[in-house]
Amino acid sequence: MLGDAGVGKTALVSQFMTSEYMNTYDASLDDEFGERTVSVENSLSTYEPHACVVVYSVVARPSFQHAEETLNYLWREGYTQEKSVIVKGKPWQ
Template identity: 30%
Template sequence: MASRRRMLLKVIILGDSGVGKTSLMNQYVNRKFSNQYKATIGADFLTKEVQIDDRLFTLQIWDTAGQERFQSLGVAFYRGADCCVLVYDVNVQKSFENLNNWREEFLIQASPSDPENFPFVVLGNKIDVDGGNSRVVSEKKAKAWCASKGNIPYFETSAKEGFNVEAAFECIAKNALKNEPEEDIYLPDTIDVGGGQQQRSTGCEC
């Protein structure tokens, strides 16, 4: 049972609207990129098989809406995450400043048992734009922030050119694996050896 559970690694991607969360996921999973901006609604995931130390895992990558108005059902899907990826656009100051909010929001909502050591990975995306000339957040500044939050691994990426995406997700997968999941140990009140029948019938037939 434990082994089956550990074959699945759940990763959540968070960040401001338009920083390239969907593009990063699409580049990593499908090796595709589109320049067009398309907002994401709600949250959904794509999966990808990854090999870590000769073992095969399924990476479940949750892409989320950066715009709050497209997150109407709340964030119940944070539950059970093994790693949280925080993305910002190196050309947009505000998206970097908001990383803190995303991180804190995640820790509050997902409430992992050991928030100090919960694995995050930060990605500074869109380093390709204008040959780097429109960049406003320096690598140094980003790394300093990551260091101050418990040495969060940091990658500079370009979803458009596929630069560093593979390496970033490799790190994400490894960190997700290191995360000790909260064992939702469940012990039934009575263990019915015969395979207890507990029919609960309420409401209509559907």
């Protein structure tokens, strides 16, 4: 799960992991754990994921630009030739 801070990555993971919070998300969880950043290079080499989900906020152009940079990196490194990449626009930030 890759994307700018605050675009809804944690909410998506919560929905994949359990139906308990389906269609709702407690934003205070982000406050509790603070902002997290992820290095695409380290994530790909350390975890060797089967796929990537690149998330951006449809109301925040900088998050879309960050998603575009991430997709370009994945393409340059040849990741998109062998793995699935999903792009998801979230309607909130």
